[in-house]
Amino acid sequence: MTDKRRRRLPRSVREQEIIDAALHVFSKRGYHAAVVDEIAELAGISKPMVYLYLGSKEGLFVACVRRESERLVAAFREAAQAGDSPERRLWAGLSAFFAFVAEHRGSWVVLHRQSPGQGEAIAEELAAARRSVMAEVTGLVRDGITEGGGAVQLGDQDADFVAHALVGAADSLTDWMELHPEQAPGGVTLRLMNMVWVGMRNVLAGEVWAPPHDE
Amino acid sequence: MTDKRRRRLPRSVREQEIIDAALHVFSKRGYHAAVVDEIAELAGISKPMVYLYLGSKEGLFVACVRRESERLVAAFREAAQAGDSPERRLWAGLSAFFAFVAEHRGSWVVLHRQSPGQGEAIAEELAAARRSVMAEVTGLVRDGITEGGGAVQLGDQDADFVAHALVGAADSLTDWMELHPEQAPGGVTLRLMNMVWVGMRNVLAGEVWAPPHDE
Amino acid sequence: MTDKRRRRLPRSVREQEIIDAALHVFSKRGYHAAVVDEIAELAGISKPMVYLYLGSKEGLFVACVRRESERLVAAFREAAQAGDSPERRLWAGLSAFFAFVAEHRGSWVVLHRQSPGQGEAIAEELAAARRSVMAEVTGLVRDGITEGGGAVQLGDQDADFVAHALVGAADSLTDWMELHPEQAPGGVTLRLMNMVWVGMRNVLAGEVWAPPHDE
Amino acid sequence: MTDKRRRRLPRSVREQEIIDAALHVFSKRGYHAAVVDEIAELAGISKPMVYLYLGSKEGLFVACVRRESERLVAAFREAAQAGDSPERRLWAGLSAFFAFVAEHRGSWVVLHRQSPGQGEAIAEELAAARRSVMAEVTGLVRDGITEGGGAVQLGDQDADFVAHALVGAADSLTDWMELHPEQAPGGVTLRLMNMVWVGMRNVLAGEVWAPPHDE
DNA sequence: CATGAATGAGGCTTCATTCAT
């Protein structure tokens, strides 16, 4: 922490600091309960500066959502690019995704655990962010499973289904991880992948399961 | 609905109507953005009645959480009791769970999609409700998979892991269902079960998957 | 405490019970902080009955003030009548007055320790009550001191001065008595009388005191 | 007063102005009947400023009580220091005290004429303020009478008794003064002092009075 | 550029009072 008094920072840097502060507060309190004063104080500047840079409370939130969803997508993509086969790419992508959700709690909370109905603009921005994240996962799932699972094709709708299930499970498992702090995130990813993965492959290979009927 | 003006209702009935209205508004707006006036208006009474019956905005929320978590647990248990084998019970319970999440959107949103940090009492109540729901799922998962999957035992921790994954996936899949209204909830349950189920069984049977390494 | 349910009491009795309850609550909380619900509950009846009998919160307060000031005046007069000389009457009256203030704390608090400005009607009623109490004291003081102190006459204005001082001192000494519960009220009266009495007599007899000047 | 619109005042000045306004309103209406809006309006600012500076209605009241009790004590002490003998100090202190009570009606009403039971914090603050005021008077009374009256010692308890009586009488005499506006405060002080003073001295000198018995 | 000072608007809560049975 350098001396916070009377720093002259370039606009872009200061803006990022404000968004950092906003992310922290929004994730801790939720959009409505968050208070702009707290964000300004945490950013080490006065409130009018916050308004000068981001325009409004909504602007703050939108900036957070935009930046963090881009970060998540970027992490996902970067990891995925490293693999040289669809299966490897999928594994790497999901690992990165899971790591992001587990480690950047604040970002994920802002993106995925806000109550709905906080206003038109916010709902729109959140929906867009979630769509863009989900699209990445869906794409990798489709390719990964299709090629990894053998000759079986996985349609867009099915891939999207799997992507939703994976994302939801990953989200929920961050709660589980808080109850079991001794479990490493990598291990959790592996367990989740195993469960879904082996299931997907076998289901695609024809091993279906049907609900047992009472005779 | 009969004439809403100046109805005199017994306390117990009015109270349920108020909770109905509160559930609707809380699920639409989230705890903080919800406004007590709107709840009162939707319940067809004046604000002081709301306070006379439920005490405070927090009291309203707690009443919603309590009632709906009990409903969810009840639906889950009732369905599970119908089966005569662990596997059947698990299937029935999860079907009921999924149906509840898909159909009682409001209840589920209030239980599971609130921003964190809404205050001590609220956080505590939500945590308790979620624990009680998760405990039900975990119990059925452990028994169901253990006996359904063969001789393999599933420990409490593993069962809880699977339960979290299932609950999270189910939650997320309600979003998917909104994108695909033509899909019946029963079918969605079946797909989810298949994916997880077959995977779990095979994993327990020894078919593990490991991330592929670049050679 | 007899069975409070469904008593049929004559109007006058019930009214006194309500005033009892009101006095208790008003003296404990003050006019504004007092809540009609609490008065009704303490009186063992429903709120509409309170309004049927006393009309309004103001009516409740006015009834308390009127009844208690009459009681105080009555106690004062009754005691004073017992004496057969002005000096005895004064002593007896002041003793009774002091005993009343010390023992009927509720009554005295309602009469003398209300914030001003609670509304026109209330201010008027309180002023009237205080005037009537003070008039009693003034009358006895004038006669008692005039005849008790010798040939010296005490005018109305002076008597009123002494009466005010005595009443104020008596009021304040109830606080002192709370700090010294071991002191009997009778002793306190005696001390006060002694201090004022001897002073008055000597002053009237010519022993004046003047502020010392620096030379 | 200069143009009240949009004045920018430093915090400390504004704060005192707010307390001035609060004192006025609290003394006119009493704690509960006072309305924060009126205080804000009288202070020439908007309500949020009041809350920003003093925190709450309770905070406003506490600030008044604290400031005014300190003022009273200061006036009392300053006057007392001027004398060069216990008797002179007592006279000067009591004169100052009486002048304060007579002239700063608002301060005195807030300090001494609030209904009891306005809430824990308020009751505590008021009790503390009254204790501190009474302690000053008690101290001076003890020294002043002891040395002024000759060789007779006056114990703490007796001094406190006299102090309570004096303070109560002074309080009540402000009412008398309102009925006799032609009387100067200095004269009232002198009369009160004479009455109590001569009495105390003579009582301490052995001239006791006892209630007359009917033979 | 930066901020201390200021506010309009709105939300939670309470309470005296009345209505319909």
Place this chain on the structure above:
DNA sequence: CATGAATGAAGCCTCATTCAT
């Protein structure tokens, strides 16, 4: 006669946002 049910009105407090320096 008696009451459970109901509400209009008002008060405390907070917060996003802006002004004047």
